[in-house]
Amino acid sequence: MTNILILGGGGMIGQKLAHHIAREGWHGQPASVTLHDIAFPPDGAPAAQRITGSLADTDAAEKLVASRPDVIFHLAAIVSGEAEQAFDKGWQVNMFATWNLLQAVRAEHEASVGSYRPRLVFSSSIAVFGAPFPERIDDEFLTAPLTSYGAQKACCELMVSDFSRKGFVDGVSIRLPTICVRPGTPNKAASGFFSGIIREPLNGQEAILPVPDSVRHTHASPRSAVGFLVRAGTMDLDPLGARRSLNMPGLSCTVAEQIESLREIAGADVVACIKPVPDEAIMKIVEGWPRDFDPSRAKALGFEAETDFAQIIRTYIDEDMTAG
């Protein structure tokens, strides 16, 4: 039985990944899933084990890796906004905890005389990129982040690649686009409105749109994100060579196109819940974000995202509204 460890297993994506594995198994076979996070939702995804704690705690990584999981998903992170405000905490959790995880894996690798070399899937982010950039970012564009979060993710990618090159781990970093539509209550992330302008109107609530509807951004649904993770966890990584960071595909569209899709699916009354309230601070942040990608490598490796925004809305309705 495949032992799978999901760090950040209490979060939205971690939970959906655990649900997916419970439903589909791993390579079609049952798997034993251990979830680790600082907290878990009530009535959460099934798991063989739930471990509560911070990956930044002393010895946390060593203890988690001691059971030698076959596959490790590392989704745990301080989010962008918090990492920007809490400088030390951001670097400690987002970078040093990843370093500790990699060192713990290496220690088990060496204790096993090289036989233990787990698959590690690290969830990175398009925040590793910073403006100015071309209209479409290709697979050879530099990582020049404009946030501490992005810098921390970019450092971790370099470590995952180097530990993999040395043979201590079989790792890959996948750079996720903005996940949309995020279920649940609105959060204070600057990107929150991309989900909010769909989710709130569908639930009969007002949603604030802080940017012009000409803003272009790249999205993928939570279902696509889980698909990326599963593929990254099961695929042969040798074709990647030494470049083990991959830009994930996503759907690039404008806010106007998002709204038009919502109108087609749910009607003008629902769209009327969107209230434009320009916010200079959010506009400034959003201007620094990538608009579109040409993720040729990931596409050639079979990674797939939605091809129109209506699919993204329907995934939310199907997966989260009916469940909620």
Next chain:
Amino acid sequence: MTNILILGGGGMIGQKLAHHIAREGWHGQPASVTLHDIAFPPDGAPAAQRITGSLADTDAAEKLVASRPDVIFHLAAIVSGEAEQAFDKGWQVNMFATWNLLQAVRAEHEASVGSYRPRLVFSSSIAVFGAPFPERIDDEFLTAPLTSYGAQKACCELMVSDFSRKGFVDGVSIRLPTICVRPGTPNKAASGFFSGIIREPLNGQEAILPVPDSVRHTHASPRSAVGFLVRAGTMDLDPLGARRSLNMPGLSCTVAEQIESLREIAGADVVACIKPVPDEAIMKIVEGWPRDFDPSRAKALGFEAETDFAQIIRTYIDEDMTAG
């Protein structure tokens, strides 16, 4: 008086930088130079203070930064070959010591209520790039290193940029090409032959050439390297925006062109000291190295290197052979 701290001040470039400052001053004014390194050459460059120790020692960075130097040159590193063999040591010295340095600067910045914000010049390397790459690497090409040394340098660049963006330090990372001609005795670096095939013949000794003479590489003299550092230490960094890593200019030429320059300057008898002894292992390493750059940003900012290899040879003869 400007207080200048040179970490790695006992090394070849650190010593040449200290000599330069002793001769030219800093912005034409006298400066007080503190050198830090694990060892210093006898009869070395003049300095107000020489401190012996490792930057990786506990509290080393705090103690060095406590005197609030105005300018910090961080040239200290475990070299590429050693970082590849001694994995932990490489990351500890090349990455964690830089982290400690940045945190020490930040602590003084905060203790000074923001008034202390020194210039930091970090010596990075073209080792942050890894094959495959285009014939000429431009300023937006990704950092995908193929060595631990390159990964460590790339991580440090991200930290220097993030600490600078947050205003804790006024930092810049300069990516040096291969420095040629290195004075002194041959070392075991895979790149050593680029200097060896000039230096040894000029000194009447045999030099081994382990690669075909069609190999193309980018070089700059130690004198140019010192020029890069001084410019990076004195220039206004605001035009860099958030992208504080710069590819330095260099002279791209083939080994055959190197040898032809040597023939023109020193004659056929000297060139006859070069003995081709193909070495598959070195050829494999060299194939992974950049061949040429288009360092437009650095050039626009006034960074200059040699424009033909004969200048590089003459710089060695002028600066190191006559001195030695």
